[in-house]
Amino acid sequence: MANLTEIQQTIAKNDCLNDSNTSFNNTKNNNKSDKDFVEREAREQREGGGEQDMAPIGGNPIHRSSSRPQLDVSGAAIQGNFEERDPTILLPNQSDDISHLALDIGGSLIKLVYFSRHEDRPVNDRIKKTIKERLGISNGNRRSYPVLGGRLHFVKFETNKINQCLDFISSKQLHCGGMDAHLWHSGVSNENAVIKATGGGAYKYADLFKERLGVSIEKEDEMNCLVAGANFLLKAIRHEAFTHMEGHKAFVQIDQNDLFPYLLVNVGSGVSIIKVDGDGKFQRVSGTNVGGGTYWGLGKLLTKCNSFDELLELSQRGDNRTIDMLVGDIYGGMDYSKIGLSASTIASSFGKAISDNKDLEDYRSEDISLSLLRMISYNIGQISYLNALRFGLKRIFFGGFFIRGHAYTMDTISFAVQFWSKGTSQAMFLRHEGFLGALGAFMSYEKHGLDDLMVHQLVERFPMGAPYIGGNVHGPPLGDLNEKISWMEKFILKGTEITAPVPMAPPGTTGLGGFEVPSSRGGILRPDASKLNVGVLHLVPTLEVFPLLADPKMYEPNTIDLSDPGELEYWFTVLSGHLPDLVDKAVASEGGTDDAKRRGDAFARAFSAHLARLMEEPAAYGKLGLANLLELREECLREFHFFDAYRSIKQRENEASLAVLPDLLMEIDSMDEETRLLKLVEGVLAANIFDWGSRACVDLYHKGTIIEIYRMSRNKMQRPWRVDNFDAFKERMLGFGDKKPYQHKRALLFVDNSGADIILGMLPLARELLRRGTEVVLVANSLPALNDVTAMELPDIVAEAAKHCDILRRAAEAGGLLVDAMINIQDGSIDSSSSVPLMVVENGCGSPCIDLRQVSSELAAAAKEADLVILEGMGRSLHTNFNAKFRCDALKLAMVKNQRLAEKLIKGSIYDCVCRFEPAS
């Protein structure tokens, strides 16, 4: 449906056409004349379209920004018959620039950055609209320019295999605006289309692009692009910069306001050293002709290696002492300590070759490669530092293809900078280093509005089952899910461990031939150690920083730092252990068909491969926390089109819980206020036991019905809990001594699981708050994760619960949640004004955890008037945010369903409870 929504999108701008979307939706499957068109369509059905089919088609132009910014849709008109499915839209004023794709054609590599639109999950837009109105959000005032959500992809090809690159572009239709955009151009020739490109090859291959793809290349200045790319990365991407010393990688948080000036060293064939003073303000201050080209060129002559990577790989096993003359060689093994030279310092690169009576053939290629690498890296580090010194610059960032995440190269450069600066200066590297130029060229399109992106709007994801992991194209461009699965099936299974593949594409074949395990993986200095470093950047313009965080700059979502190998291994084991069960659930949720089984298998392989990869290099995508790992699992499921593995389980539990809700509410209403509050909090903690994310709880499920477990669980709630601030919370709510009860204006309830957790736990608590005159906003996931309740499911649950409870009903009506259910009495508006509203907003994420730096704009808007935050469940209040501080009252409620976490976090044991209340600071 990608293309359909595309139309909606473009049309949405023209208000007069706004209502016609539905007619497109309904006019499916009409005949088509253009054969080519049909085929393309079919492919999309399988790929993009299939994804949309899984979820209800909402056709939700409100949530998305109102137009594709690079398109001038004025005068848009539908060509041909309106009844036709996917009619072609003529955009007469469309500029010929294609802002989806930019290239950096270097001497050795072609780097591609392209943007793909990604359809947001459809949400019941009518409810949403009501809530938005209620919260005072209008589309107009959020941003001054429209930016569309989507993904930035990073891909690279070898320049001498430029045809692969052209095939890739062609198969993805990138030269005419991406697959989802072909409609604009079908029937319209893109003769005048222009692609921005940088790099020396932009001139050289211009004719080839014209001939093969019919597009013109517009050359962008190289330095401009480099600087624009680096500025963008350093400003917009968290954990972009890192240091690398002695094999240890540490991410550096750069304060955006204190970024300039810095020195940018781009190590390509040669080296450019650029002083950057601001956006578009820079000067090439120096450079050296001893760069990546020298390494590769000399290395090729000396070792007969066929590729740069092969040469790097060789260096891993090299010993430079056989060729380099060390200080110790001159001084008979002694240091020249007087001037600070140790015996192992290289006195003269290749100096030993002088005295040895050996020919080139007598030296190991490995040693030669390492000597060469050290000589060049060290030299680059030194010259860069001297230039930084000259201009008094604190920071030196190294980028360019020569570095390509190679641990030894980075170590050597770092060492040189450290050595010459006597430790006062550190070399920093960029994770997207190879893509500076391409990104910069991409930024040079004027109209995409990416320039002002903020960190919180970009979510970096693991490149999931994609053929171009880490920017390397592995295999052919995958046209559809089926090809993706086939590709995943090629992953190598080595014992229990799945090794990420290093596909060997025999020249001239499809690349699906076979895969080989890398021959060398010794120690920490693997040449491919960082190949997966480049994730896909998801651009979600609606994401914002949660406004109630006490100190957004200091905020760290993850409670457990997975850079601790012990922790990583534990969670790796936990997630691996869960996997078979999850695959069963996922396959069952799709009807257990052969297709589902095949997808399930592919998912398991892909997920295992990613886990294995992260075990090897935890920092591959930036700092790794448990939240990222859990999110990875959900993303991976979605990638293989399992959109809600727990759908039926959730439904079943919801029904079972709703059945007992009236009794529970009656029981609660019979208590006095103080007892009631305690029982409600107890209830939340008890109900939180229903968590499919916890192994222990999954076992519980086999032992009894939901209500039995809930009762048992609640009866065991013996205070004091392991973390028990209930009294403080109670005093705040009900007053104590001189202190008056505090009535909160609005409470945000971050809910966790479906079933008993939400219905028997959180809803009754919400009801109590409503009764006290506090507005309640239920904050739920945008996308399914495990059995977590989603923002899409909540309105139905609330509507169902409201049938048994006036308080909930009136509040839900006031909050616009019952628009569907009450559609016939909408005009009456009854007494909605007499109740404070109960609302539902999505949190912007699809993970069991939540990173409050990136929440939906709805949540951010809802938070503005909130003075109470309640985080419920392990994922949101323990794994993440356990240490988060808020500007308002905060209550964190969870039952710990993991022994290790219980020991580590609260020095307790499994099934202990946390009731942490932190008054506004």
Next chain:
Amino acid sequence: MDRNGVTEGELEGRGMNKCVEQVSHLALDIGGSLIKMVYFCGENSGSEHQQGILSSKESCGLSNGNTNCSVLRGKLHFRKFETSKINECLEFMSSKQFHRNGEDCHGASVSEKNIIKATGGGAFKFADLFKEKLGMTLDKVDEMNSLVAGANFLLKAASLEAYTYMDGQKEYVQIDQNDLYPYLLVNIGSGVSMIKVDGDGKFERVSGTSVGGGTFWGLGKLLTKCKSFDELLGLSYSGNNRVIDMLVGDIYGGMDYSKIGLSSTAIASSFGKAVSEDKDLEEYKPEDVARSLLRMISNNIGQIAYLNALRFGLKRIFFGGFFIRGHAYTMDTISVGVNFCCCNAARSSIVREVFIVSHECTSCRSSHYCFS
């Protein structure tokens, strides 16, 4: 041995027979690649003279800047050996009876006279060898001290010691002795040391690089199968670096990248062209390889030296060391390299003068004059 420039060493060699008896006062600089030897040979045999040179007054006089050393009558001889062929050096010394002449000529005790001044890493490494073969003890003189003392001496004592190279023209200059300091001394041996010199005995090694003469020779040997350093240098003279180096013009389709001041003939990436061409090492002419290598290394040294001079605000850079060794084209190349950097950064007016010190073994001399 050397077609391209007659070094002092050769001249001395011819005169050697005459003055074999008068040879005295030997000093050694045993580097990673080369052993540099300096010895004094009196014109008229006479122990007074020789004792004169030994006296501390003498060396004081020199370091005070007296350029006319009237007391001295004789010649300083310079000779070099490859460190890997240290036996040749030992044999030479043995044949010239250096190790005994002190005994013959002077009345001093054997133990005292069997001590020779030596510097360089090899002074440590080969100390036992000298003791064993020649019965000599090496008195290790600090390398940097020696270098600086030697350079200071040469710049003060030898007229027209330094020259500049501008627009293809070599111009010898007389350095104003009163305005000598501070300067940057770049000693290009196997590796490169960069020393900031503030006065006699006042200096600091501020930088250096491992990409030096040893790299040129070592890599060159592997790439061209040349048998000697001089052969390699000779090759480089007739080579064309454009064959292998990637020039700015190669990337920009023959155009300059004038925006950042790079001409189309500037080297963008040394050996970069070898990347894209499907050629084996054998398919490149050794001359071209040697030329590219020489340009790469001398440009690099020039650049690092320049950046260090900038850093300390030094007006003058002096280049010396065996890598330069009096070969016109080596000197030219390094001058071009340095001037390229300096001209490129002409807006910075700090480094005004770049000099090449024409004697190749400054440290060796200095060790001689560090006797006291």
